[in-house]
Amino acid sequence: MDRKEFLLALRTIKNRYEKGESTELVFPGEDAGQEYKRLFQKPTRLIILGCGYVAQALCRFASALEFYVVVTDDRPSFANHGLFPDADEVICDSFENAIDKIKIRETDFVVVVTRGHRHDVLCLRALLDKKKPMPAYVGQIGSKRRVIQLMDALEEEGYERERLDQIYTPIGLSIGAVTPEEIGISILAELIKVRSEKNNRTKDMLDQTNADPVFLEYVENNEEKVIALVVGRSGSAPVKTGAIMAIDRLGKSYGTVGGGCGEHEVTMQARNVFLKKQDKSMLLDLTNDVASDEGMVCGGTMKIMLYYMPGE
Template sequence: MNFVEAMNQIESEKRILTVLDHEQEKLIISDEKIIWKNKETTFISEYQRELCKLTGTGLYNVGDYQVFCDTQANEKRLVICGGGHVGISVLKLAKFLGFYVVLIEDRPKFADTARKEGADEVLCDSFEHGLEGISSNYDTYFVIVTRGHRFDAGCVSKILNKHYAYIGMMGSKKRVATIKNQLLEEGYAPEKVNTVYTPIGIDIHSESPEEVAVSILAQVISVKNAVSRSYGYPRELLDAMTSSDEKKVLTTIISRKGSAPRGAGTKMLVLESGQCAGTIGGGCLESMVTSKAREMMFNEDEKFLVCTFDTTANLEDESMVCGGILEVLLERI
């Protein structure tokens, strides 16, 4: 089983370790156990306990060697209750932002519209029954934009019994107060009820469904990014790693200094065709990394490199205002 196959098969949260200056060992850790490794070495055997306890994206010293730990969290899922104008606008913007989107709608015509607009899953069912069948975790975001108070209350009641990162509910202040009182009467703790963002979204004086969607997703992004972020291996990148036989180099930021826009763990796959999957921030730094990756493709002696890219000396050039120092791992795939 190769690396991509292992990543696709292991559904739990995992960490990917790469030993930078030994034999380029790569391991997948889950639940403090080694689930996959590209080779067996004395280093892995000797330091297995220490390796399995590494957490958080970054560089670590293990024994005499540096190890880069890359965290792979669960896929970010957005569950939308309601397929009206606002729900469809939220769906389209959420897909643009990279969420896996599930939409629940009890009206067949509106459910069909959600399918056409690109929802990953559409459940044409009652809201409460549809929510019962949805598994969730702390990377699941719930947006309630139904057409009526009686639906909202049922949705919130079901979701509060699940794991979630965010619950937002659309409605007037009067409607929101009524639903909150109803939930308290049902026995939900006040601190639990107060985790619901109501009225939903940040205040940007939005009017159109599209503007409301912007305010909702801005709030979701704020909640998502308030916790430590992990870039991991996005689905699109894993697919691109096996999509063709052309030469490829995977580039990963392992450390950053200065004002470079992206952090450790950010990845970009450079293909022989000149195309790239993902981005490490654009601009001059990305151009430098891409050039080095393409150079590496055609040098059979270079399969694994750690390179430093520095634009701080050129910050007087206006085109380099986002300069900085990146340490980047380059691996031939």
């Protein structure tokens, strides 16, 4: 697509992103015929039903690994931001009401870690309702014997075995987990595995798929800007390929390509792009001996494309 069409596509991302829809953009490379594909897709929504110790550990780890975390419990002393500072949403309500409010989608991941059998059953009944979409992942905590009994009881109630068989149980990968933190890690390992298997990103796409809301907000305007996109990396570079940032005429940035001295250098190079009104590529060297002078614990290199976007 030409630059005008590209700009129009770029400005539609925010609306589609907020709706949970995916958008694929193709960025031109340095050479004729070369291109970089970047998928813009919201982080996977992880819904944790139950706010006990395992849920607290899981929330902490999952939020650091690009999950959008929603937690819910009917106990105010547990369902609060004090215990879940990393959660994107905390809902204190009955599990049935909370599940209705959340409006679970086919792309969601759901972990059932309530405080008892009665609450587990309530949650699973709501999740197995044929009138509602089956989430991409449903995991149920509990011993193998207890969970088998639970699944059999639900089948006797009339729930389809096909849906019951889609529930991951016992939850988590088998790593000999004992403590809440270890159990949280075993669950998260399984979530990452399933997320990777269900990812819409193809092998020829850049790695990062989420986007900073500040970036999405800024690119909607008609101002002249430069888009910086990480298209290659080696060593211990601070971000994945696909990291993206916009820079305005004054040198203010929206989003990030890693921060620190490296990002400052990208902003400086953007001045030349504004001046010449031409795209350019740059190789950012973050080797440890240089990075240490700036207090950065990183190394390696990043290849970054800088795209000139004319205003209107």
